[in-house]
Amino acid sequence: MLLIPCPYCGERAENEFSYGGEAHKPRPEVPEEISDATWADYVFLQKNTKGTYYERWIHSHGCRRWFNLVRDTLTHEIHGAYRMGEAPPKVDEKTYV
Amino acid sequence: MKARYSIFSLARNALSSHENWPQAWRSPEPKKEYDVVIVGGGGHGLVTAYYLAKEHGITNVAVIEKGWLGGGNTGRNTTIVRSNYMWDESAALYEHSLKLWENMTKELNFNVMFSQRGVLNLAHTLNEVRITKRRIHANRLNGIDSEWVEPEQVKEWVPIIDLRGNGRYPVLGGSLQRRGGTARHDAVAWGYARAADALGVDIIQQCAVEGFDIEDGRVTGVRTSKGAIKAKKVGVVVAGHAGVLANMAGFKLPINSRPLQALVSEPVKPCVHCVVMAGAVHAYISQSDKGELVIGAGTDAYNSYAQWGSNPVTEDTLAAICELYPLFRRMRMMRQWGGVVDTCPDASPIISTTPVKGLYFNCGWGTGGFKATPGSGHIFADTVANDRPHPIAEPFSLERFKTGFLIDEHAAAGVAH
Numbered sequence: 309m310l311l312i313p314c315p316y317c318g319e320r321a322e323n324e325f326s327y328g329g330e331a332h333k334p335r336p337e338v339p340e341e342i343s344d345a346t347w348a349d350y351v352f353l354q355k356n357t358k359g360t361y362y363e364r365w366i367h368s369h370g371c372r373r374w375f376n377l378v379r380d381t382l383t384h385e386i387h388g389a390y391r392m393g394e395a396p397p398k399v400d401e402k403t404y405v
Numbered sequence: 406m407k408a409r410y411s412i413f414s415l416a417r418n419a420l421s422s423h424e425n426w427p428q429a430w431r432s433p434e435p436k437k438e439y440d441v442v443i444v445g446g447g448g449h450g451l452v453t454a455y456y457l458a459k460e461h462g463i464t465n466v467a468v469i470e471k472g473w474l475g476g477g478n479t480g481r482n483t484t485i486v487r488s489n490y491m492w493d494e495s496a497a498l499y500e501h502s503l504k505l506w507e508n509m510t511k512e513l514n515f516n517v518m519f520s521q522r523g524v525l526n527l528a529h530t531l532n533e534v535r536i537t538k539r540r541i542h543a544n545r546l547n548g549i550d551s552e553w554v555e556p557e558q559v560k561e562w563v564p565i566i567d568l569r570g571n572g573r574y575p576v577l578g579g580s581l582q583r584r585g586g587t588a589r590h591d592a593v594a595w596g597y598a599r600a601a602d603a604l605g606v607d608i609i610q611q612c613a614v615e616g617f618d619i620e621d622g623r624v625t626g627v628r629t630s631k632g633a634i635k636a637k638k639v640g641v642v643v644a645g646h647a648g649v650l651a652n653m654a655g656f657k658l659p660i661n662s663r664p665l666q667a668l669v670s671e672p673v674k675p676c677v678h679c680v681v682m683a684g685a686v687h688a689y690i691s692q693s694d695k696g697e698l699v700i701g702a703g704t705d706a707y708n709s710y711a712q713w714g715s716n717p718v719t720e721d722t723l724a725a726i727c728e729l730y731p732l733f734r735r736m737r738m739m740r741q742w743g744g745v746v747d748t749c750p751d752a753s754p755i756i757s758t759t760p761v762k763g764l765y766f767n768c769g770w771g772t773g774g775f776k777a778t779p780g781s782g783h784i785f786a787d788t789v790a791n792d793r794p795h796p797i798a799e800p801f802s803l804e805r806f807k808t809g810f811l812i813d814e815h816a817a818a819g820v821a822h
């Protein structure tokens with residue numbers, strides 16, 4: 309069970325939240341001008357990192373606000389949460405084989 | 406030639422207290438160079454190596470496994486085998502596989518305990534009834550055995566079930582595939598390892614692939630924890646770690662890695678005679694030959710490479726099991742574990758060439774690839790050997806995420822296995 313630090317409400321159990329996947333993935337600006345490959349990249353392709361991952365969460369059963377989280381996807385260590393539009397905290401990024 | 410397992414070899418070895426059985430496969434040091442390197446010693450990787458040697462005459466092959474054979478999802482799954490998927494593309498793939506299951510024990514001279522005890526998929530809501538019936542019709546058009554069963558028939562198959570589902574999720578019927586069932590997962594890995602080894606394949610365990618050598622867009626080898634190994638072609642079959650390997654090769658996949666968990670109970674007398682799957686409430690159950698209930702749950706809600714499942718998921722699954730089978734309320738669970746599954750947006754696998762020449766990926770099986778083990782390896786070997794997708798593999802290429810030709814099997818797969 310993850311204890312997730314919502315930037316608005318503080319630490320809450322993981323089942324109060326829903327997952328939004330990879331963060332910092334901006335939607336293409338002019339959709340009608342980009343190639344199918346660029347669309348595929350935006351819609352489907354994932355970094356899916358084993359290690360430090362920047363990801364979106366929403367506090368569905370709480371304040372219902374979106375925010376970002378930095379988490380290690382192997383150890384589940386949470387490095388910090390930050391509001392949308394804020395810069396992520398500096399962390400020692402790790403990846404594993 | 407390997408000594409065959411038979412009643413006679415069993416008797417002969419009994420005379421020497423079973424101390425002189427030959428090893429089932431060698432554990433060689435890696436050679437400098439192979440024609441084909443298969444990364445990942447799960448079922449799919451081992452079958453691929455077996456068919457490369459058996460059907461394509463490519464015997465200078467290594468299977469490179471980070472941990473131990475079958476220690477990934479192959480040895481962690483709930484072993485449900487069936488082929489009743491919805492679309493023609495999937496029907497061809499899973500039915501090809503089911504046919505190979507039916508002859509596997511004989512072909513490998515290794516008892517994989519394939520038991521065609523029947524698989525029931527319950528429908529708990531009106532929508533589920535409709536999509537289930539539609540799928541049954543699609544299955545039958547594809548020549549796959551599949552039938553609708555009414556609640557009373559469900560009760561005949563599973564006398565201990567409470568059809569009221571505690572009122573909230575009553576059993577409204579279901580689909581039945583009589584040819585479906587379960588198998589012994591380790592035996593599948595071991596049987597194919599032994600058969601591949603007999604054909605000359607080197608199986609190298611405790612050796613992680615840490616990178617690829619790529620020259621002018623073509624793969625020339627792998628870098629491993631035991632040093633560099635040259636290879637003309639590389640097939641990657643690493644399930645939940647597909648994204649990690651794709652990153653090493655410089656591209657991304659449409660895959661999220663999630664833990665999927667399962668549990669087994671203390672052993673009891675026979676009480677569940679077929680496999681019963683309930684997609685709406687995420688609870689799957691069968692009974693092992695030892696008498697343990699084998700229970701499968703849903704995936705965790707977020708990406709993770711931790712090989713355990715999160716507690717809320719365990720709780721939800723066991724709650725559903727207790728409501729469907731009130732008898733099990735006092736049953737104790739003995740073990741719980743997880744495997745990292747490679748979930749794909751359309752719940753269908755990827756069997757494909759990649760942006761790197763000579764590098765092939767077979768992944769995206771997510772929560773349901775055990776059933777596909779023999780067929781997947783068979784068509785992947787053909788794809789690698791001939792450097793083009795096998796006709797059954799063609800629709801499952803990476804290209805489909807650009808063309809939009811997705812093969813949406815969420816209703817047939819769900820988190821169902």
Ligand SMILES: Cc1cc2nc3c(=O)[nH]c(=O)nc-3n(C[C@H](O)[C@H](O)[C@H](O)COP(=O)(O)OP(=O)(O)OC[C@H]3O[C@@H](n4cnc5c(N)ncnc54)[C@H](O)[C@@H]3O)c2cc1C
Pocket residue numbers: 405444445446447448449450469470471472473474475476477478479480481482483484485486612613614615642643644645646665666667701742743744745746770771772773774775776777822
């Ligand atoms: C709990 C659970 C229940 C399931 N239930 C079912 C079911 O009932 N029916 C069904 O059909 N499917 C089921 N599945 C899915 C099924 O287990 C998988 O789809 C299938 O076994 C995948 O086989 P594989 O050979 O591709 O992968 P794996 O068996 O996972 O093999 C991949 C191997 O690659 C190795 N590897 C990873 N990285 C590297 C590296 N860098 N270098 C070298 N080796 C590496 C791993 O150690 C692993 O052994 C279930 C899965 C889980 C976790």
Ligand SMILES: [Zn+2]
Pocket residue numbers: 314315316317318367370371372373
């Ligand atoms: Zn909140």
